[in-house]
């Protein structure tokens with residue numbers, strides 16, 4: 117029997133920590149961190165995520181602002197919304213829910229977000245910072261996966277990690293974080309040959325593919341840790357249900373530790389979004405303070 121890494125419970129712990137620090141920021145600086153979520157169109161999955169984000173923000177004492185735009189919104193209109201949020205000193209985090217309707221240029225919108233408010237960590241400056249090991253806002257899903265891995269491994273050094281998937285929102289930043297934690301990292305994708313054999317060598321498998329129950333027991337080395345990022349809606353006996361990218365029933369007996377779906381990486385992603393909003397609010401506070409000093413220097417103490 118594998119150890120279950122309970123994302124519901126762990127995310128509640130993270131949220132309590134965030135809530136405590138949010139209260140401190142309020143008490144000491146009179147600042148309430150605020151997160152703006154921009155949702156274009158009415159994709160049902162996105163509606164669920166946005167609803168969960170609003171609920172968790174409330175629990176953490178974070179103010180949430182929602183912008184819901186019509187599915188046929190044009191680039192200029194969306195840019196104007198982002199621009200207004202960029203300039204608003206009371207907004208600390210901006211998240212544009214992806215995917216966007218196809219008339220919109222995702223890369224352009226992401227690049228238009230003020231990097232200081234980029235709580236998704238998708239802006240090119242955030243991506244570059246992560247890749248080069250500079251402090252930055254880290255994408256929420258991979259950050260949540262790292263917190264889950266730390267429950268199992270004190271030290272990830274020298275572990276062989278296989279990441280299945282290379283998207284900008286999960287696979288690539290996940291591989292970057294694992295590399296930074298001194299893992300030996302293999303990223304596999306739809307062009308990779310013999311994925312099963314590569315996975316079988318892994319101490320850690322992170323599946324972010326979007327294929328229901330793709331990863332089977334014979335892909336997994338006995339004692340490996342398995343992190344299942346996949347969220348796939350499937351029909352079982354005419355009823356809708358969520359399954360991961362890992363065949364949980366067959367893999368669970370082989371693995372040392374495994375994350376469930378639902379109740380695994382999903383709730384951790386949202387908790388990390390709140391964590392990032394707090395981080396962004398603090399950094400913005402510090403940056404305002406340092407600008408005040410520049411424009412209004414303290415008199416230099418007399419020497420001698």
Ligand SMILES: NC(=O)C1=CN([C@@H]2O[C@H](COP(=O)(O)OP(=O)(O)OC[C@H]3O[C@@H](n4cnc5c(N)ncnc54)[C@H](OP(=O)(O)O)[C@@H]3O)[C@@H](O)[C@H]2O)C=CC1
Nearest residue numbers: 257281282283286305306324325326345346347381382385
């Ligand atoms: N829990 C959470 O918080 C989140 C969950 N998700 C879920 O995670 C999953 C992945 O999301 P995302 O990264 O956005 O997905 P994308 O569709 O953007 O990327 C999927 C990746 O998997 C690769 N791939 C697809 N099929 C195969 C295959 N048969 N074998 C090997 N590799 C394959 C693709 O390869 P190639 O690049 O060659 O096309 C691609 O790199 C989805 O189920 C999504 O719903 C996503 C974000 C957050």
Ligand SMILES: Nc1nc(=O)c2c([nH]1)NC[C@@H]1CN(c3ccc(C(=O)N[C@@H](CCC(=O)O)C(=O)O)cc3)C=[N+]21
Nearest residue numbers: 164165168212213214215236347378379380382383385
């Ligand atoms: N700009 C942007 N940032 C994202 O982080 C982002 C995004 N766009 N687009 C979509 C994906 C997906 N994603 C999830 C978040 C929470 C759950 C989640 O809470 N899942 C629950 C179940 C939810 C349900 O019941 O459907 C769980 O796994 O237990 C899932 C998926 C964030 N994403």
Ligand SMILES: [Mg+2]
Nearest residue numbers: 214215283285
């Ligand atoms: Mg995608």
